[in-house]
Amino acid sequence: MHVHNYEKLWLGASLLLIVGFISTIVYGAAGAGITMVNDEGGQVNxxxxxxxxxxxxxxxxxxxxxxxxxxxxxxxxxxxxxxxxxxxxxxxxxxxxxxxxxxxxxxxxxxxxxxxxxxxxxxxxxxxxxxxxxxxxxxxxxxxxxxxxxxxxxxxx
Ligand code: CUA
Missing domain, CATH: 2.60.40.420 (Cupredoxins -  blue copper proteins)
Known part of the structure; x- marks a missing residue:
């Protein structure tokens, strides 16, 4: 099978985009300096x-x-x-x-x-x-x- 260089470029670019989206979500949820929930007071029932x-x-x-x-x-x-x-x-x-x-x-x-x-x-x-x-x-x-x-x-x- 022959894959054009141009096609490889687009495959690579879309992979990068997917990785980028996932890291944005992970960073938003767990990134340094972002505290969405302050749970330092501990847990209770x-x-x-x-x-x-x-x-x-x-x-x-x-x-x-x-x-x-x-x-x-x-x-x-x-x-x-x-x-x-x-x-x-x-x-x-x-x-x-x-x-x-x-x-x-x-x-x-x-x-x-x-x-x-x-x-x-x-x-x-x-x-x-x-x-x-x-x-x-x-x-x-x-x-x-x-x-x-x-x-x-x-x-x-
Ligand atoms: Cu709104 Cu409690």
């Missing part, structure tokens, strides 16, 4: 949150002079707790998980933004220097009540 330390009683816990931890559970269509309060000049670490479907957790006006996935604990640390009111919203479509899934964070004087 979404059915056992009631028996999981922190998530059994979601809310604000003082863990140091200016340090707080906040455990948050996302459910269709609310955050537990729905209101939280920390003083200004504090460092707050949020541990967020879901009891049902994938939600989002965004503190409006900050760069705190994470996916909330059943079985995974998303951990984000935020420093609040000034008093103020922050809305927290779900930014992943999670069902009919998605738009009403929100909470309030108050940073007091």
């Amino acid at each position: 979404p059915q056992e949150l009631g028996n999981t330390s922190g998530f059994d009683d979601p809310g604000v816990t003082k863990v140091g002079p200016n340090e707080y931890e906040v455990h948050v559970v996302g459910i269709q269509f609310a955050f537990q707790p729905s209101t939280m309060e920390v003083p200004a000049n504090s460092t707050v670490t949020f541990y967020v998980t879901s009891r049902d479907v994938v939600h989002g957790f965004e503190i409006v006006g900050t760069n705190a933004n994470t996916m909330v996935i059943p079985g995974e604990v998303s951990k984000i640390t935020v420093e609040f220097d000034e008093p103020g009111e922050y809305g927290i919203v779900c930014h992943e479509y999670c069902g009919a009540g998605h738009h009403s899934m929100a909470a309030e964070l108050t940073v007091t004087e």
